Structures are given as C-alpha cells and as structure tokens.
Amino acid sequence: MNFLIFDIESTGLPKEEKDPFHYPEYWPRMVQIAWVLTDGETVRVRENHYIKPEGFVIPQSAIEVHGITNEKAQSEGKPIMDVLSVFSESVVLADVLVGHNVSFDRSIVTSEFARAKQNAPILKLPYHCTMKGSTDVCKLPPKGGRRGYKWPSLSELHHHLFESDFEDAHDALADVDACMRCYLELRKQGLFQELWMKPETKEMKWKKKRFNPYY
Structure with a gap:
C-alpha cells in the first residue's frame, strides 16, 4: 500500500469554510507544497x-x-499548475492520502x-488525519x-510519540x-487500519452538492 503524505503552507485561513470545489474564492492561496510517497519501508517520491x-x-x-516572503516565492516559486501536475503523478500511485489536519490542506489543494477549472484527483483518495486520529492518543x-x-x-504529536521536537x-x-514518522508509528500502534476515516459533516454536505466525476 502506498501512502501519500503531504503538507501545504498558505496565505492564511478561509474567509468561510464553503465547498472549495465550487467556491475556491473563499479559500487561501497555496504558497508551498511538499509530499512523500512511501509504502512504509521505502520513500519512493519526495x-x-x-x-x-x-x-x-x-x-x-x-x-x-512560515517565513515564505513574496520575494522568495517569486524567485524560487513555480507556476501553480506545473506543481499540481507533478503532485498528480504521485496521487495516481497512492492508495491513501495522509496529512495533519488533512481536511484543511486537502481543501486548499482542491480550491x-x-x-x-480542473477536477481535483485527490478527491478520489481515502484519507487519514494524524491530528484527529491521534487526539485520544x-x-x-x-x-x-x-x-x-x-x-x-x-x-x-511528534513530542508525545518520540519525546523529541523536530526542526x-x-x-x-x-x-x-515529521508527519510521516508520526503516521507510521501510529500505524504500528494499531491506528489507521481502516482505509476510510469518517468524513466530517461539512464534507458530507459538500459531497452531496458536487457534480464531480471523482465522486
């Protein structure tokens, strides 16, 4: 099984948590995205x-x-769709999407x-949230x-599991x-064995209103 673990940095918080597929204008812009594709033993993409x-x-x-200035983003950044095209190549190889507060990052990528005016392939993937999934841990x-x-x-979470911080x-x-380390450790402890986590109420409402071929 391949796990796609990702994280984004953005321009802030949403104006209102409306469906990002139909109302992208309510959502902040993405300024950085990183991901790894791993089977739990080998990192295949980073x-x-x-x-x-x-x-x-x-x-x-x-x-x-996050420390990403406009100057840094202009000099080191790439066009958004060039980056999402590369990201999509990993999405099609993944079985599960993983993130810390994954619904937020997933919504920004979707927006x-x-x-x-493209479909969001990550909406096809089941997802695990290390934030909500580790609350009782x-x-x-x-x-x-x-x-x-x-x-x-x-x-x-990282400090709880490993008694150390990360830089x-x-x-x-x-x-x-850090999320990858935490996720794999939580799986060892018996969490995230079901493929699907229960969707949030708001996401269920969004799903019913979408005419999206990925649903």
Whole structure:
C-alpha cells in the first residue's frame, strides 16, 4: 500500500469554510507544497515546491508563520499548475492520502484545481488525519472551556510519540517528514487500519452538492 503524505503552507485561513470545489474564492492561496510517497519501508517520491504568486500577495501575518516572503516565492516559486501536475503523478500511485489536519490542506489543494477549472484527483483518495486520529492518543487537556481532548499540533504529536521536537516546523517539507514518522508509528500502534476515516459533516454536505466525476 502506498501512502501519500503531504503538507501545504498558505496565505492564511478561509474567509468561510464553503465547498472549495465550487467556491475556491473563499479559500487561501497555496504558497508551498511538499509530499512523500512511501509504502512504509521505502520513500519512493519526495518533493518540495514553492508557488510563484499570480494574482495574490502573501500577507505579513502568513509570512510570520512560515517565513515564505513574496520575494522568495517569486524567485524560487513555480507556476501553480506545473506543481499540481507533478503532485498528480504521485496521487495516481497512492492508495491513501495522509496529512495533519488533512481536511484543511486537502481543501486548499482542491480550491487550486478548481481555480484552474480542473477536477481535483485527490478527491478520489481515502484519507487519514494524524491530528484527529491521534487526539485520544495524546489526551491533551482542552482549552477555552471546550469538552473533550484538544487536537494535537504536529509538534505536540511528534513530542508525545518520540519525546523529541523536530526542526523547521511550518516548513512544508519538514512537516511532511515529521508527519510521516508520526503516521507510521501510529500505524504500528494499531491506528489507521481502516482505509476510510469518517468524513466530517461539512464534507458530507459538500459531497452531496458536487457534480464531480471523482465522486
């Protein structure tokens, strides 16, 4: 089985969490994407790409999170569809999509395909979320008076599993490498044995409204 583990950095948060396939304008733009394709033993593909901004500017609030400036993105970035074309080559080889808060990253990638008026091949793949799937493993206390355990950040999950931190958090490639380590360790512990995770309620609503050949 091939696992496609990916991470993105973006210009921020969505204006509103509407269906990214039909309403891409509500979603932030992607400025970096990294991924690995692995069978759990061998890394078959390892990619990292910056996106050249076209029609948008990376705001300072986002730069303070991931450090990708407009100058860096312009000088080192590639056109978005060139990058997504390479990403799609790995998608067709994958059996499962994996990410930390995977629904967010998946939505942003979907919105970029939609802006280009193309179908989003990642919508075909079952997916596993290391954030939501490890909540009962980390058992972090809730914040703000909420019930249940807090969703762990990738850094918190990595520290819980390995008692160590990882460098360059919020760099997509560093996050992918850390997510891969966490995911494979969680599988060893018996998690993520089912191919499909239960979709979120909002995604089920989106799915019903889509006329998308990938559904």
